[in-house]
Amino acid sequence: MEKPSLPKGTRDFGPVVMAKRQFILDSIKKVFQKYGFQPLETPTMENLTTLTGKYGEEGDQLLFKILNSGDFLKDVDLQKLNSRDSRLITHSISEKGLRYDLTVPFARYVVMNRHEIALPFKRYQIQPVWRADRPQKGRYREFYQCDADVVGTDSLICEAEIILMIKEVFKSLKISDYTVKVNHRGVLSGLAEIVGAKEKETALFIAIDKLDKIGEEKVKEELRSKGFDDKSLDVVFEILNKEGSTATKIELLTNSFSTSEKGKKGIADLSAVFQSVKDYGVSEDHVEFDISLARGLSYYTGCIFEVKINNVAIGSVSGGGRYDNLTQAFGAKERLSGVGISFGVDRLFDAMEELKLFPEETQVSSMVLITHFDSESQRYGLKVLQTLRNNNIAAEIYPDPIKIQKQLDYANKKMIPYVIVIGSEEMKSGLLAFKNMKTGEQTKIGIEDILNTLK
Amino acid sequence: MEKPSLPKGTRDFGPVVMAKRQFILDSIKKVFQKYGFQPLETPTMENLTTLTGKYGEEGDQLLFKILNSGDFLKDVDLQKLNSRDSRLITHSISEKGLRYDLTVPFARYVVMNRHEIALPFKRYQIQPVWRADRPQKGRYREFYQCDADVVGTDSLICEAEIILMIKEVFKSLKISDYTVKVNHRGVLSGLAEIVGAKEKETALFIAIDKLDKIGEEKVKEELRSKGFDDKSLDVVFEILNKEGSTATKIELLTNSFSTSEKGKKGIADLSAVFQSVKDYGVSEDHVEFDISLARGLSYYTGCIFEVKINNVAIGSVSGGGRYDNLTQAFGAKERLSGVGISFGVDRLFDAMEELKLFPEETQVSSMVLITHFDSESQRYGLKVLQTLRNNNIAAEIYPDPIKIQKQLDYANKKMIPYVIVIGSEEMKSGLLAFKNMKTGEQTKIGIEDILNTLK
Numbered sequence: 047m048e049k050p051s052l053p054k055g056t057r058d059f060g061p062v063v064m065a066k067r068q069f070i071l072d073s074i075k076k077v078f079q080k081y082g083f084q085p086l087e088t089p090t091m092e093n094l095t096t097l098t099g100k101y102g103e104e105g106d107q108l109l110f111k112i113l114n115s116g117d118f119l120k121d122v123d124l125q126k127l128n129s130r131d132s133r134l135i136t137h138s139i140s141e142k143g144l145r146y147d148l149t150v151p152f153a154r155y156v157v158m159n160r161h162e163i164a165l166p167f168k169r170y171q172i173q174p175v176w177r178a179d180r181p182q183k184g185r186y187r188e189f190y191q192c193d194a195d196v197v198g199t200d201s202l203i204c205e206a207e208i209i210l211m212i213k214e215v216f217k218s219l220k221i222s223d224y225t226v227k228v229n230h231r232g233v234l235s236g237l238a239e240i241v242g243a244k245e246k247e248t249a250l251f252i253a254i255d256k257l258d259k260i261g262e263e264k265v266k267e268e269l270r271s272k273g274f275d276d277k278s279l280d281v282v283f284e285i286l287n288k289e290g291s292t293a294t295k296i297e298l299l300t301n302s303f304s305t306s307e308k309g310k311k312g313i314a315d316l317s318a319v320f321q322s323v324k325d326y327g328v329s330e331d332h333v334e335f336d337i338s339l340a341r342g343l344s345y346y347t348g349c350i351f352e353v354k355i356n357n358v359a360i361g362s363v364s365g366g367g368r369y370d371n372l373t374q375a376f377g378a379k380e381r382l383s384g385v386g387i388s389f390g391v392d393r394l395f396d397a398m399e400e401l402k403l404f405p406e407e408t409q410v411s412s413m414v415l416i417t418h419f420d421s422e423s424q425r426y427g428l429k430v431l432q433t434l435r436n437n438n439i440a441a442e443i444y445p446d447p448i449k450i451q452k453q454l455d456y457a458n459k460k461m462i463p464y465v466i467v468i469g470s471e472e473m474k475s476g477l478l479a480f481k482n483m484k485t486g487e488q489t490k491i492g493i494e495d496i497l498n499t500l501k
Numbered sequence: 502m503e504k505p506s507l508p509k510g511t512r513d514f515g516p517v518v519m520a521k522r523q524f525i526l527d528s529i530k531k532v533f534q535k536y537g538f539q540p541l542e543t544p545t546m547e548n549l550t551t552l553t554g555k556y557g558e559e560g561d562q563l564l565f566k567i568l569n570s571g572d573f574l575k576d577v578d579l580q581k582l583n584s585r586d587s588r589l590i591t592h593s594i595s596e597k598g599l600r601y602d603l604t605v606p607f608a609r610y611v612v613m614n615r616h617e618i619a620l621p622f623k624r625y626q627i628q629p630v631w632r633a634d635r636p637q638k639g640r641y642r643e644f645y646q647c648d649a650d651v652v653g654t655d656s657l658i659c660e661a662e663i664i665l666m667i668k669e670v671f672k673s674l675k676i677s678d679y680t681v682k683v684n685h686r687g688v689l690s691g692l693a694e695i696v697g698a699k700e701k702e703t704a705l706f707i708a709i710d711k712l713d714k715i716g717e718e719k720v721k722e723e724l725r726s727k728g729f730d731d732k733s734l735d736v737v738f739e740i741l742n743k744e745g746s747t748a749t750k751i752e753l754l755t756n757s758f759s760t761s762e763k764g765k766k767g768i769a770d771l772s773a774v775f776q777s778v779k780d781y782g783v784s785e786d787h788v789e790f791d792i793s794l795a796r797g798l799s800y801y802t803g804c805i806f807e808v809k810i811n812n813v814a815i816g817s818v819s820g821g822g823r824y825d826n827l828t829q830a831f832g833a834k835e836r837l838s839g840v841g842i843s844f845g846v847d848r849l850f851d852a853m854e855e856l857k858l859f860p861e862e863t864q865v866s867s868m869v870l871i872t873h874f875d876s877e878s879q880r881y882g883l884k885v886l887q888t889l890r891n892n893n894i895a896a897e898i899y900p901d902p903i904k905i906q907k908q909l910d911y912a913n914k915k916m917i918p919y920v921i922v923i924g925s926e927e928m929k930s931g932l933l934a935f936k937n938m939k940t941g942e943q944t945k946i947g948i949e950d951i952l953n954t955l956k
Contacts, residue, residue, distance in 0.1 A: 082897030201900030442537030446654030
């Protein structure tokens, strides 16, 4: 028999990893709820008509598709079948795909439930997504996203709250060295506009997005090949490379963008967002206006965000921004603007491991293991166990009659911090041997004292 | 553009439903943890080699299969393709399937991680599963299972604890009228044995399993067609129809099974389990020894459990039992016995809705909405909002400058219980209009008093 294995790019999460992941997920969820976001869950499977065409051509190829049930070949066009062209046949044998992100299902939900939803609608969603990407370090085929979005308002207070939420999440995760990069698509449009390359805006976004990865020279090369001349590139990179405070950058851009409406709008929005953060009484620490932040995905139209943990070799752990008309793709006529943030749990997990930020090796485990010498003491132990559980203490009894040492080994392996040993003496006196597994300390005390110690 | 829709048998869970489902899931999770079970999560996709052949022929057909990525037709045998026989081609174009239950992935996990696991291993797992079943009332294609299993011990204390956990889950869900049916596969084997139909044991299980649905006469008919004579059926049904206390039934079977080793073992096990429950000091209320309980799935070998909520037209909401050698299917040589219980969240949800057991219509929502008359009072509101959140109170501010009445409507729709109204007077005095949305009561108080009221 073949040894069982996991599909490429997928993982089991055992008890130790689960406890850590749960800590991250709970921290994020608490912040989302504190900011008035409400939970939503959508199905793992979506119709391919919902998913296809929403993530660009590359995205379409990375969708996991579900084979139709039953005799899936029945209605396939014979000619197509004989062509052996997979692309021609896919849609005849597959109608459903796996969730690729949380944003498109959210937009579908909003359109389908438009009349029951109170606008502005603030929802959070914490679920896995699937991408048929080539697996590599830090990139999986199944991974969790934690998204919070508001739709139905243009208010820039929402952008400010995204910055606040990011800061609060990182505080509760005890990650102290990180940067929230903020920019605005209008600023990038303005850049294109002032060098007379309004129609090459997208090429500019795409090239700038690679700055981190390939460096200034290669980005310039790419832009030259797209028709940007050296003079334009000088103007663009003088601005992109501007160092200094947010105020300095805003001043520079205000002057530069005197002829660009989009640029002006970008600067005005960003100024309002930074002002709002101040109005909340929250410091601007960790927040950086990064003119070179582009965010590849093309549906953003306003402010954009990205969070990097410093001194850790892991890409961005969170990102988001404002988008217009997300629901348009589903035929909604009403214009619904939205803004959202997404946290990547798997990267946060890897970063926190690297920074050793998780509390000492911990598991979701019992507080107490009850051990025993024979069936009589085990039977006595059941009542003790019940008393512990009645007091809401997670506890268990070793189920089999084996040597005490083996029972203690089990407690150690499961990181159970306390053990009660029950023998004939304990049954007589009612004073139970109570052992702290960390210190090795052992006392003989009654159940009431044990309860008090544990509470 | 086509209106977006959901795949058949799948559902979105909006804020109201999420709150109720979360209540059920949290209740079950708390009990599992209190009993020393540790969390495990396995991937949504499993290799088909892992899944196929584990759920019987019907199960294999109900597996959702994932189409291989890329050019999936490339390596398909041309002859097979031309046959247009879907079954012949499935394995060439699909290698992975969606999780069908939580038990098989658990067994795979145990085999793959055998050396890191402390035995007995107590794990719980709360995840969705998928079945390409015909959707109908109460039956979905995507639904959650909540499983707890112990493997690596034969101790009947585990069976007793399953009964205890069921009772505790139902107590915390406030479901009071329910029955935990308990039986043992040995009892059913014993029945077959004493009527000389040892080799027809499986036919007997399958027929008895339908008693609830098709009634005694049809079951008898089926058994006759399988070769059971009338005398045998009289013996079998005299026992199946035995009414009375657990003690009465155990006495009857002890006498009947004098010649059946399997029957004796069944009765001995059950007696030990019921005795253990008593040893824990837990009452036997709700627990019923049901000789006619069979549980269709064939991998059970010892005690079996099923829970029904009385006076609700919903099938069993929970079930489980003991199985031997679950890991054998993955080539494990070591014999690992296990016992587990599974709760069906969707049926519990439906039952609790029918019984009106959920607390009044509730949502995961903010405690407070801050409303305002203009941009100045909104700006003032941001600091108030920050104070609330600093005190861990979930709160939000209406993001747009619209009429107060519309802001109040939003609070009502989102079931936000308190509203703070900020106008010029409030900004001057620092006394905020604080409105209880349920009673309509409104007072003017300082932020400290608001904090005290909310805590």
